[in-house]
Amino acid sequence: MTKNRETNRLIHEKSPYLLQHAHNPVDWFPWGEEAFQKAQKEDKPVFLSIGYSTCHWCHVMAHESFEDNDVAQALNKDFVSIKVDKEERPDIDAVYMTVCQAVTGRGGWPLTIIMSPNQKPFFAGTYFPKTKHYQIPGLLDILSAVTEEWKKNRRDLEETGDKIIQALNKAEGEEKGIHWDTEAGFAARRMVTEAKELFQSSFDEKYGGFGESPKFPSPHNLMFLLRCYKLEKDESALYMVEKTLRYMYRGGIFDHIGFGFSRYSTDNKWLVPHFEKMLYDNALLAIIYLETFQITEKEIYRMIAAKTLDYILREMTDSEGGFYSAQDADSEGIEGKYYVFDPAETIRLLGEEDGAYFNEYFDISERPNFEEGSIPNLIKNELYEQNDSKIDDLIKKVYEYRLTRTMLHKDDKQLTSWNSLMIVAFAKAYKALNDDKYLQAAEKAAAFISNSLSKENGKLFVRYREGEAAGDGTLDDYAFFIWALLEIYEANYNSNYLDQAIKLSKIMQKQFWDEKSGGFFLTDKDAEGLIYRPKETYDGAVPSGNSAACYVLIKLSKLTGMQEPKELANKQLGFLMKHVAGYPAGHSFALMAFMMEYYTESFLCENGVCS
Template sequence: MELTNKANRLITEHSPYLLQHAYNPVEWYAWGQEAFDKAKKEDKPVFLSIGYSTCHWCHVMAHESFEDEEVAALLNRDFVAVKVDKEERPDIDAVYMTVCQALTGQGGWPLTILMTPAQKPFYAGTYLPKTSRGGMAGLMELLAVAAEQWRKNRDAIVQSGEQITEAVKAQSFKENLSETPGLEMPEKAAKLLKSSFDSEYGGFSHAPKFPTPHNLLFLLKRYTLLKDSDALKMAETTLRRMYRGGIFDHIGFGFSRYSTDTCWLAPHFEKMLYDNALLVMAYLEAYRITEAPLYREVAEKTLEYIAREMTSPEGGFYSAQDADSEGVEGKYYLFKKDEIEQVLGDAAEGFCKAYGVTKLGNFEGGNILNLIENKDYETISGAFEQERKKLYEYRKSRMKLHKDDKQLTSWNALMIAAYARAYRILGKEEYLKAAERAAALLLKPLMGAEEGLRVGFREGKSFGPAHLDDYAFLAWACLELYAATYHAQWFTNAVRLAERMREDFLDSEQGGFFLNSEMEEPLLYRPKEVYDGAIPSGNSVVAYVFNTLSRLTGEEVWRSLSEKQMIYCAGEAQRYPAGFCFFQYALLHELLPSQELICVLQQETLLEEVRKELLRLNRPNLYTMIITPGNKKEISKANPFAAGCKANGKPTVFYLCGGGACQEPFYELGELEKRLNGQ
């Protein structure tokens, strides 16, 4: 079916997803009052379609239905059609995904909603073929029936929408705990993960398998703080098996979104920025614990991929790369054996043997390169570096790969945190420069007349007021930058972001934090997300940020907010703690003993020496602030306690506290290790 040459209203939007639909024959509206006013005036239901630009099934539904004149005729005649990019409007997506899950028991994208002009839903589903097949309802049939019912039984449909709305609203009010739980909650989470753990291939489910990096971060932190060897084994097995599988791109590097099988061979080929950011952090933590070179290699390769293919000229990070090329999922990544032989010549035989390449192939007649059967997987990549580069250049020349080039604040913040942690652990200046450059870009609106973060930006233009995740993730990133550099600006920015979260998103009555600000347009209700799904929830990250600020500053405001947030999240997590693993990560920091260190330096030149010693000591749950003549004024505004720590006429002075008690100050960096050990 040929597309119309006439653009619809989406042509003026900036979202790559909306622009993909700008030449559909469907008369799409972007989400906004104009669409709902039209629906009310013409007494039509609203057809809401939510997706994102690199979503495979969104592409399928677009080609089958939204580019089809028959479907467009029904939609244009009987409905007002609205398109939403879920990555730009996670608040709208959260509301209607909750509806879909409540009505159908499942969710996903594309998300399809029928609702009244008052935004009250009466039908929810995901992908629909154009016509019914294989027991699956067709979009044409659904639209015809819905339009007829709207004409004949409008009042009943409106009442149904009201009932569904009230039921979904009621789900957002849940009974909470009265106090922070003990270590039994993260213990239960670890046991639940162990019960579903695949001991051969890693991961915590059968196919499809998702990386879920925050599960691994929790397990690695559990080992670090509690020496749980089972936790380390689960994390290491998963990290190694993912790298060996096809979910890792052995030619261009980086990880795909998930595996369609149990051994991580055949991925769903789209690459998401957030997965790669969180996986970098997981591999770095595994390297920090074990010093195994493989983990460092994977982290460095993934960051190389981000720098090469996912970084904008301004220093921000693009959102995703598509699974489809020329309408075929995975086509960009697959190789025929004879292609490799043509490119590599005599070197092809050894390469094919190493990476599991055969004449028959392992995926739809082609080959996904992998190291699943290669016992030398830890050392093999260096032996074929020149061959890899040749195949990478050849692959690029074959076809193009669509890239979603919008730069989302929340996902960028995760990558900033990954780069900052990479600098702290690996010491490469290029990683720090990448983190600081991107952070300055994201923080710019907070400093200017707009006085608030934006959801993201594309082609030099920012869009949309930021949501909770944007503030929480960027505060986390600033704390990672502070821990990597001890430059005061990152600490003070984390404080500013946390203060804005408290002002704009806190639910002072029920606890927790809303996803959207009360200053934004009203939806059916203000959603609150706590479950740690593909990425950690904003509420889980808030718990971590508040706890960290409480430990760094000793300020009552952060201690109280941290305690309340822990209680709220624990109440949500109590039924299935393993579904809230980033919260469990934060809870470990809250429950286990910590030490707080303030270093007062008389000279700026001493900062690097102290930073390197702290990195060498590598102490878990040590929270450090460093005061120098150049940053004392800035630090003092956010941390009055630190302002009272004096140098006492010495080049360096160290104030160490732990367990609610503070030691006498000491003056030599060489004493620090003994004091941390209680000597």
């Protein structure tokens, strides 16, 4: 493997992910006309690779293939290669991830697509090693086979692309909702019950969470269950929430030294995480811990929420008030190296007595729980709820020591949608914990979005980095920022935030609403046209834009009494019904909107707990 230190076109980009590939020997293009014109002119297929800067498997594929001269030679000779940051271009990612899932039945990052010069995809997959490894085809073999097929059977490849696009557009065109009325409301309540039962059937009684490993936090599922308890006094729902929240904190998915949560756990007991920390996870997890504290008044949840938010303020907040996107899983090319310890190391740092106490408390032993080190955790510690001032002091020393290690890469771009979710968390924290620093953080971040991520016409950008805002805002940006503004309004009662939310809701309707079939498109009607215009409803790592749009429209209509958002919300409820019916547990945030509407004023519970 040989690294070429010369630069390619990506050196002129702002995306941290694209800049990570600026020194590859692959002749990368950013997404744009130049790349597709070259492909047309030279009659070459397009190799599209989509990922993000803190993605472990993106790093692996980069080291194995994109830094390799053999792979670069194959790509540069027979393809036009494009790199896309999925967080900067969620529209491109959504389109081609749908393609991948339709073709292969699964998805993930890095996302690998090969298409014709007119953007018709005919091959899709995720991670591929350089050469065949077990049952995973090698990238060199794939490139060779595609090159041969492109020369001999190009028409067949293009027909495959046509069929894929036709299927996607047909599926979108068939989406028509129902009329939201009393009968639909009763149907929605049945869906709430069905979703709750689906969660119960997959609940892990020992460690909390749902299903087998890997386990994802999916905080919006817990928010839904918390509302099942609040509205129907369902003790089993609260039990699932509390069990999951406690064991996530006790495991290694929570960083007990620097605080904050990693993206997911690779095992069933939340011990070994995929170590990258994402802004959206920490925002949504802070929200559910805060809400659970408000309902149960148990100090443990307040403490975990406060630690999570303090981590964001300390390590993930820009001087202008915005929030950074993520911290990497890898340091020195090794996943998790920054986070693990061995017992001798902590004893050298803290002394014999304090080091032994620290090691026992966090289960750091001679038998490592992750490769050659131990991830601090509280799984075996039954006294984890008790305040331990000695441990608090030792954690500070270990944290300062850990800072001397090779620093983690930080994706410092600031995304409108994820910043908005964190604003919601800080606004809710102020209401729950009555600490002014949280409200100040929410207000400052909202001002940052208004000043640096908004256009003169009031429309939103996707991202900001190094003084530059870019990308046409997607549905998620509008829906989440409206939610953030409404939460701040409920915290400080400054009507300017409510007025701004109303204005953005009108832009959202004008630019994203589908007048023909109902529902909101992901992309602005004036944005770049792709092979199809997606309309997402399924909740993934964050709630879907359509679910969030419905939620904020209902919330806005209840706060203002305005008829326009109420009428649009009713149409959106009808649109979502068809999708939610197919798999209610996959649409928990939409169900929260259903519950807010179905239970009407009873849902606006005391102190704004579940509003």
